Amino acid sequence: MIKIETPTYYTATRKYELSFPSLEADIEADVVVIGGGFAGINTALELAEKGIKDIVVLEARYLGFGGTGRNGGQIMAGIGHDLDTIRKDVGEEGLRRIFEISDMGADVIKQRIEKYDIDADFRHGYAYLGFNSRQEKTLREWEKEFRSIAPDQDIQLITGADVQSVVGSDAYSCALKHMGSGQVHSLNLLLGEAKALTGYGARIFENSPALSVEYGETVKVRTAKGSVRASKLLWACDSFNNGIEPELDRKIINTYAFQLVTEPLSDELIHRISPIRGAYSDIRPVIDYFRVTNENRLLFGSATRVIEHIPNDLKGWQRAQMLKIFPYLDNVKIDLCWGGPMACTAKLFPHLGAMREHPNVFFVQGWAGFGVTPSHIICKILAEGMSEGSDRYDLVTSVNQVDIWGKYKFRPAILTAGKAWHQLSGYWMGRR
Secondary structure, eight states: OOOOOOOOHHHHTOOOOOOOOOOOSEEEEEEEEEOOSHHHHHHHHHHHHTTOOOEEEEOSSSTTOSGGGSSOOEEOSOSSSOGGGGHHHHHHHHHHHHHHHTTOHHHHHHHHHHHHTOOSOOEEOEEEEESSHHHHHHHHHHHHHHHHHOTTSOEEEEEGGGGGGTOOOTTOSEEEEETTOEEOOHHHHHHHHHHHHHHTTOEEESSOOOOEEEOSSSEEEEOSSOEEEEEEEEEOOGGGOTTSSHHHHTTOEEEEEEEEEEOOOOHHHHHHHOTTOOEEEEOSSSOOEEEEOTTSOEEEEEOOSSSOOOOSSHHHHHHHHHHHHOGGGTTOOEEEEEEEEEEEOTTSSOEEEEETTEEEEEEEEOOTTOOHHHHHHHHHHHHHHHTTOOHHHHHHTTOOOOOOTTHHHHHHHHHHHHHHHHHHHHHHTTOO
């Protein structure tokens, strides 16, 4: 089958020409995974490293079709948006443990790349950016927290005119430099991980959407031309559940994020944009995020901040967001612009665990736009839960996620109300 890919920076610069057949037989496995993004592939690889190698991955389109192949590629600290949203679920000690866990991501990704020799343009260098004194106060608190769990990292708050030594924009008044974080080509990372997974004997099938699932002591997943029987199932569809599993679908709602990439820029212009040649995000409730790539391009992402909608002129809208930060790029050509859905839970924290009545059926979803780094943390913990169990699996699965009612009929209104509240609460929390 011919693979028709969404045109993005990632598909245009992929380094792995992996291609997998569609499922056209009735087969058996120990574990079947539905979804071929970071969540599905990472969890499968973690299981394979534990010795559970008879794994089948079913991808409806092609690997990285969803958020994994449409994101900013930021490697940043944290899981979810504001951990205070889960304080009541996990308590103060649990919150402290999750905060400590949340700093594992960059090391997990780096170790994975080194272990399997993955060519994914990994580079250290990150900065969290603020616009005003309230955000500067927040960044000062973050500096203390980050240093407490990563004392060996180069972490430094920079203010005033010195901000230009980190990022070439007059929009920001403060920056928290974190050289332990950084950036990665997310699609090449995924494909390298998929290649490593097949090295353990796992089987991957593309263009093989799950059409029905039968639960029981043995799970059966049917596709158009085949089926998989397995002892365990992992749902890893995220924003592409599309109602096939209603219990999970009720816990998430899709919003949209958009990215662009410029034409290749001169070394001088790249240095002006990013003296640390790194990746960035501001700390507003709905962020701008950007990075300079290996090919001297600027990749810039954002989303609508209050009114939920998909801009009619996506390239023009996204260009306008970029120029607010870098007005001197007015004459720069935009080579590509794209977007896609991202699933959010009400608490903006990932939803994972096992189905209430089916302990052999697991799931993970709701990355809320923060999936590149957290997926490598959460899926390591999820694999523990799917195999031997662990205290930290019990901790992260104790977060109680609520149903989101009326999301198909009233999705824009629900998201607009949520964004408005997120912006208002962000003011009092020092994020605006």
